Amino acid sequence: MPPFLAYDDKNPGISSRVPLVLVHGHPFDRTMWHPQLAEFAAGRRVIAPDLRGYGASPVTPGTVPLARHAQDITGLLDHLGVDTCVLAGLSMGGQIVMECAARSGDRIRGLVLADTFPAAETPEGVRSRNAMADRLLAEGMRGYADEVLEKMVAPYADPEVKAHVHRMMTATSPQGAAAALRGRAERPDYRDLLARLPVPALVVVGADDTYTPVADAEAMHAALPDSALHVVEGAAHLPNLERPREFNRALGEFLARLDG
Template identity: 70%
Template sequence: MAPFLAYEDKGPTSGSASSRPPHATPVPLVLVHGHPFDRSMWSPQIEAFSPGRRVVAPDLRGYGASPAGRPLTDFSGFARDIEALLDELAVDSCVLAGLSMGGQIVLDCYRLFPERLRGLVLADTSPASETPQGVRARDAMADRLLAEGLGGYADEVLERMVAPYASARVKAHVHAMMTGTSPQAAAAALRARARRRDHTALLPRVRVPALVVVGADDTYTPVSGARALHAALPDSTLHVVEGAAHLPNLERPEEFDRALAAFLARVDARQPSPAPPRP
């Protein structure tokens, strides 16, 4: 259950739009942040899109203002938390957007409750499971974060999370999110993420539109991986954001938002189709 998640819920709710026919109601947008961040990474998108549609942005379990709750051992616990929050907020269906780890959570949500998702936004993310080397690296990083906190890690990776030429304001925001994250929650997420499912086989079965976005200078999830993700999805659009690294929604919000706005308009115009069978 996830009523404990902290979240922002802005824009017209389903209740205020109930007089409109369903096809005229903008689809709610739910934003899932990456690691080790919080919901404030979506501040530009919340501001841009909440005047015209309902936008929900939670802090994942143990991140931001959300308490850790029960210990996370299964990566799908994040998806179950999102599902419970949708229930709590009476969001029957939505476009679900996630960046990096958030994109992996979005794919897990589609695996678990595809009937509630009208579109997917997969930004700077990968569908594959972790390699044996990656498992060892994530476990070692979890140990390090528990021993040292996130300060040294944040200093080391800041100019990979955002490009070295990103603005000082963006760098400060990203650094503050990382250093504000609980080491215990970050370590638990790293261990669970290291053992996540491989969603590669799920991609050809996705029956809703998808938007794949990637920063042109992202070294964590490079453009080549985004092109492969785009090719594997039956109905997807690829947008490469120039002048950005791993967080294009913060580094180049205007361009990111233009791509997202075009995608949302397309989803809004599309009539819901019968729910697909669960994989």
């Protein structure tokens, strides 16, 4: 049986280096990890899926909880024969990575939590996410993409990065994005999980991120038993695209520690 998710699997040969799995955020696709695929696939296996409802993966209308996304990733890793890895996620992807840690922590050598936060949704947030899901189904993605572009990346970001981010958002299925928003509104609280995490973690955040501010990253760093915190200056919600050299340096140092 072919895997449910579309994905890139770079450098799948045998290596002493731990594989890296990259989980994108909303409303993006696996192309948001191009700078990391280019940097790290030269010497290690790097896997980047399109989540259910995004990119080239099939759309499931209705509600897709984070647990379903985590099951999809676990199924993909089973299909690819990956029994241990570093799981890296950004924003919603970070919350999916936390869900994966809750479900199959024995597979995970380390977590990378970028521009994300572990708390459950507030009642206001539940209403807001469901209202946005309704809007995307009614209007499509373009108006939303135009509105949030300069919060996803900083207003001063490189024009090519802005264009890439806008393309990802407008190419996303409204049904897929809405289903993920409804599922994300139902997410559990992962703070206790992080406080008991038995593996190292890297927390990364853009200094100018307004969705998940530096204070959220500092709180995660303080709660985690074994973590490093890296604040990327000159970036907002997508530091891996806005400042790839600095993001890759922090990620590379973390991976080198785990390879050791």
